[in-house]
Amino acid sequence: MYDSFGVSAYSYTDSWSESKTPNYFYNATASKSGSGYKLSSTYYWPGASYKMKFFAYAPKDNRNYVLSASTQAGSPTISVTIPSNVDDQKDLLVAKTDELDGNTNTVVPLTFSHALTAIRFVCGDDMQGGTVKSVSLKNVYSKGTYNMETESWSSVNTPATFSQTLNKSTAGTANDPLVTENQIFMMVPQTLPDGAQLEVVFTDNANTDHTLSADIRGQAWPIGKTVTYKISNSSINWTYTFTVSQPTDFIYTGSTQQYNVTSYRQNTKGVKEAVRWTAQYSTDNGISWTDTRPDWLTAFTASGAGGETAQSYNATVGPQIGIDNSSHTTALQNTPAKGRVDAPYNLANQTDGGTEDQNTANCYVISAPGYYSFPLVYGNAIKNSTVNYSAYTSTASGVNILNPFINHTGTGITAPYISKNANCTPTKAELVWQDAPNLVTDIKYNGTGNGNVSFTVDSKTIRQGNAVIAIKDTSGTVLWSWHIWVTDEDISKTIEVINYYDKKYKLMPVNLGCCNGFVTTYAERSCKVKFTAGKQTQTITIRQASNSITTGANNPYYQWGRKDPFLPSNGLGNFNKTWYDKDGSSSTSNPATENFSNGTTRIKNCILNPNVMQNQKEINLYLNLWSANNNVYSGNDNPVIKTIYDPCPVGFQLPDSYAFTGFVPDGYLSNIQSEINGIWDNILKGWHFYANSTRNKTIFFPLLGYRKDSDGALDLVSIYGSCWSAIPYDRSCGRYLSYYSSNVYPLNYYDSTLGGGVRPSQEYRAY
Incomplete structure (x- = not known):
């Protein structure tokens, strides 16, 4: 116990509440006197109409343990900052009384307890002889506030590292202390945060240095307790195995490949433990690293538990957007965009892309980037803004004449709009295929009115190409589908x-669907991936190789009647x-x-x-x-x-x-x-x-x-x-x-x- 301590007294006539202040005396010094402690000034009990509470702490007037101000209402608190030097880390003692009557007229008994957590080190069961050179507590919280009434901690924060040099020689006897009483760390009680580590530097009798870096995150350091860490030969002499396989180069169209990670450690007794690993990315050849992967690396596992058996993970690279030499692509990119995201250009309105459905078809031609839509109509069943019955009925006579024309259910079509037919409930629109990457994107079914499909043709990815979009019901059944043909060809010039x-x-x-020939070049894309397991690192390169692809003039193919x-x-x-x-x-x-x-x-x-x-x-x-x-x-x-x-x-x-x-x-x-x-x-x-x-x-x-x-x-x-x-x-x-x-x-x-x-x-x- 210290030679003195600080004590504050609260006097009140009602009940204790968090509105009280130390109005009787504040942070008075009580000094050792014989078998007890005595205040420097004399204070009298206030009388039977009053009640009293006392709070005490030691060491007093220590800049690392600061008592709350006299004006602070409620329970007193102590703001603690653990000093970096272990010699300055003093044991924080605290005491409080229950509520006492104001006419008690006796000595106030105070029972002090420990508010911090003591951290010490001893030899483990199989420690070999040598010298413990130093111990460190890394990335542990260094600050907090202790509430003397609730005996609890809050605002625990500010990770810091605490180290001390020991140079303690030991024969390796089990439970032999490696630190003296003055070398015990006094720490803020806490649940240790991510990144918290214990590091011990040990030199064996062969003069070989060993370093243990143990992950102690998530461990609890309880109030008023001593936490003892045992250091043993098996926990120091770890041999780490950490390997990462390099996937082969990805092709320009994108693909998924596997990479393997092996991460474990083994001690001299043959005990093997998995070592957790993490990964970071660099797109500037390793100059800087980030936890965020590049957009084109669409899937990658960036952490794992490790193990002595190689674990396989997938790396997925998206398709490269090439640059082609086609004047047609340039023409399409330079054409003013149509529609807006909130008002797509209606492809069935040949006047101005407005909301009226004038003429429909199974194929819609696009010659500019923009936001587009088309109505859910069977083929050309709308013509000149009216129902085109002749598109799905026949006046012909004879055998093998279809009348009326049928839909996906095998029954006759009764109305041009798909949703108006029996058992036809559109719920989602989806791409079937397209022959250029990201030619059409953001495909959506919109259920307003008779329903339509909207999509985007981006100016960055527009080029000649074809796409098929289907409308489906809740079960995924295709109700109908449409061909989108992107071209700068003026098809009106017949x-x-x-x-x-x-x-x-x-x-x-x-x-129909013609695309001119062109040469597309794809630049190389790469990023480095650095894997870390403890102090071990491995680096691989994810590379999407460059390429040049020549495509001749082409068009899609059709089966008769489809x-x-x-x-x-x-x-x-x-x-x-x-x-x-x-x-x-x-x-x-x-x-x-x-x-x-x-x-x-x-x-x-x-x-x-x-x-x-x-x-x-x-x-x-x-x-x-x-x-x-x-x-x-x-x-x-x-x-x-x-x-x-x-x-x-x-x-x-x-x-x-x-x-x-x-x-x-x-x-x-x-x-x-x-x-x-x-x-x-x-x-x-x-x-x-x-x-x-x-x-x-x-x-x-x-x-x-x-x-x-x-x-x-x-x-x-x-x-x-x-x-x-x-x-x-x-x-x-x-x-x-x-x-x-x-x-x-x-x-x-x-x-x-x-x-x-x-x-x-x-x-x-x-x-």
């Missing part, structure tokens, strides 16, 4: 083509153009294939599965899927009535089967290159067909091959070309234009399941 029978057509200048496009080729051979799913994952795989049966079951399944090709030959093909009132198989130039299954954008439709007959002398077939009405282009791999008999204008048709129905694979790219017409050949086949470098067949036919091209014709022909 080319007038005269067929063999002198009929005129206004054809789109390119195939509205949805299938993935393009890369335009250079029988290889798929890279495409991206709803999660942004890239792929070059073929479309899936499946047997959808025949008849209306096939139509229903095609709607439900817009990205799956029918792989079995149709044996009961409807005649009017692409021309509502068609009831013949023969080639003809009868007017085509566009249907809700037509894949063409607003203002266009599939042409009749005679549309391409002017490309050969007899209107039927030519196997002699010199007789074909056009110019073969061996560089672009396609035909510049003459648009009329005067040969003063041409229209280009590329040889982009086709997709096989058996497995969805590409075939004959750069060797063969095809474009469907609206008219079937029989119950299994559709009519189409086929062409090689020395063969053009305008009235060819093949299984409707072939994936061919589409060259749209303007809806209104000039005869």
Whole structure:
């Protein structure tokens, strides 16, 4: 006990409350006198009408233990700051009385207790001989406030490190003290924070230094107790094993790879313990480090418990946004944006993008960045702002005539807006695929009115490309889907083509969904990742390698009678153009294939599965899927009535089967290159067909091959070309234009399941 202590007295006539102040005397010095302590001044008990409480503490007048002011109402407190030098760390003693009567008239008994936590060190059971050079308590709280009434601590904060040099020689006898009474740390009671560590530097008898850095976070240092840490040979002589595997370079399309972490320690007795590890990132080659990973590193595990067995973790890198050399990309980026996030541009309003639905289609063409929407309407079921019944009903008679046209349920459509049909409840919109990264983003279903889908085309990522968006119900069933074609091609500049029978057509200048060729370069991206386990570190580099990708001109493919496009080729051979799913994952795989049966079951399944090709030959093909009132198989130039299954954008439709007959002398077939009405282009791999008999204008048709129905694979790219017409050949086949470098067949036919091209014709022909 100290030779003196400070004491304060409270006098009051009512009950004790936190409004009282030390009004009788404040921080008076009580000095040792014989077997007790005596105040320097004489104070008398105030009398029976009063009550008294006393609070005392020691050491008094220590700048590290500061008593609250005399004006502070309520329980007195002591503000504590633990000094860095252990010699200055004094044992804080505190005492208080119960409430006493004001006429007690006797000596006040005070029982002092310890307010701090004492920290000492002893030898463990298997400590070897040597010298304990120093001990340190790192990142432990150094400040707090003690409440003398509640005997509790608050405002515990300010991590600090406390060290002392011991140079204590020991034989290693168990429980042999390593610190003297004067070397015991006196600490603020606390639950130790993150980063708290105990470090002991020990030199064995072979003069080898060992350092123990123990994680003590989360441990409790209780009030008035002594915490003893035992130091043993097994806790000092740890051998650390810490390895991290380096993943191989990531490709430009992004991917997921694994890395392995092994982190443990082993002592001389063979005991193994896992060592926890953490990771940080650097994008400036290790100059600075942060806990935040770069945006393009979309998934990475930055901490682990460790273990002697390698643990595998995933690192995921997103697709790189390339820079292409295409003037078309530049043109699209420089076009003024349309719509606003709160007022998207309505693609079904050709006047100004307003809220009125004027003309709808299964394909919408976008030529500028911006915010867009389209209504949930079956194909072209809205025309000139009114219901277009002819798009989903037929006036034709005969067999194999579909009437009315059906939706995903297999039942007849009763209204143009999807939500107005039975068992059709849209709840979410979702990307099916797109052939350029982040071409369309922020896809949302909006349930106001008759419902619409909104999405964004960002100026940073806009380029020529195609996307398919589906609307689904709560179970994930596809109700319908639409094709988004991003292009700077002015499709309104149609080319007038005269067929063999002198009929005129206004054809789109390119195939539906056409994208020009370009070269895309992808710059390298990398970041260093530093793993830390205790004092051990390992660094790896996550690298997404640079690349340069050449893509030729390309367009998507269509099965006869279906509205949805299938993935393009890369335009250079029988290889798929890279495409991206709803999660942004890239792929070059073929479309899936499946047997959808025949008849209306096939139509229903095609709607439900817009990205799956029918792989079995149709044996009961409807005649009017692409021309509502068609009831013949023969080639003809009868007017085509566009249907809700037509894949063409607003203002266009599939042409009749005679549309391409002017490309050969007899209107039927030519196997002699010199007789074909056009110019073969061996560089672009396609035909510049003459648009009329005067040969003063041409229209280009590329040889982009086709997709096989058996497995969805590409075939004959750069060797063969095809474009469907609206008219079937029989119950299994559709009519189409086929062409090689020395063969053009305008009235060819093949299984409707072939994936061919589409060259749209303007809806209104000039005869």
